[in-house]
């Protein structure tokens with residue numbers, strides 16, 4: 001069961017096992033590297049759109065005994081995150097279902113609010129950021145990181161992978177998201193009047209046999225087993241046969257000895273003014 005997707009947007013990736021498995025490999029060390037130097041034990045932190053919680057639990061370890069809340073609109077994903085936190089004995093971490101648009105917390109209840117790879121899926125990004133700022137205390141840390149699919153560099157070239165990128169972005173826009181979110185984060189933060197804005201960028205690069213095989217396989221699986229492949233067909237952007245051809249091309253690319261995929265992820269860090 002999932003909370004009602006807010007304001008008529010559709011989460012482009014869905015919560016198929018291929019997607020959640022991939023997200024569960026992320027760590028706080030990598031995904032929140034831009035925020036970690038600012039965190040202190042005892043801080044109360046909110047992780048919005050936390051997914052399976054592999055980043056959230058790392059944040060909880062760093063700010064312990066401060067309380068961490070992981071929030072997501074998918075209860076299946078949160079069930080797995082809860083089991084993981086219980087198995088690790090993390091008592092300062094809890095998970096709640098909910099939407100970033102209507103956070104069930106009083107004003108100024110957190111010292112830090114973080115969202116990793118979430119704003120790219122939101123239709124009303126300004127509204128979401130305002131709601132995160134509401135639950136932050138004045139001077140609290142606001143930290144957001146998003147990919148920018150407009151920066152994809154891959155090799156060797158394949159017309160079906162080019163087609164996949166084009167169809168994926170088009171579908172993403174139709175779902176209400178913004179695949180080129182990364183480059184817009186500074187504008188988003190400035191527009192919200194956030195103080196001390198610091199923008200950094202880093203690259204995810206897959207260029208070993210293991211990395212490219214996993215990346216190609218993961219996206220091929222998403223295409224054939226998640227809404228990522230169903231929506232383009234529904235919207236009339238591709239046929240089922242096209243989706244199969246894209247998945248086969250991604251698998252074949254992943255096992256090519258020269259395969260390389262890189263794209264930029266942009267992080268914005270600031271403080272709530274006032």
Ligand SMILES: C[S@@+](CC[C@H](N)C(=O)[O-])C[C@H]1O[C@@H](n2cnc3c(N)ncnc32)[C@H](O)[C@@H]1O
Nearest residue numbers: 023026049050051072073074099100116117118
């Ligand atoms: C790409 S995943 C990122 C998960 C995790 N932060 C990570 O980086 O591994 C995006 C997550 O945002 C959640 N999400 C999307 N829209 C949301 C909303 N309006 N409110 C709360 N969570 C949302 C999805 O359910 C999904 O788990």
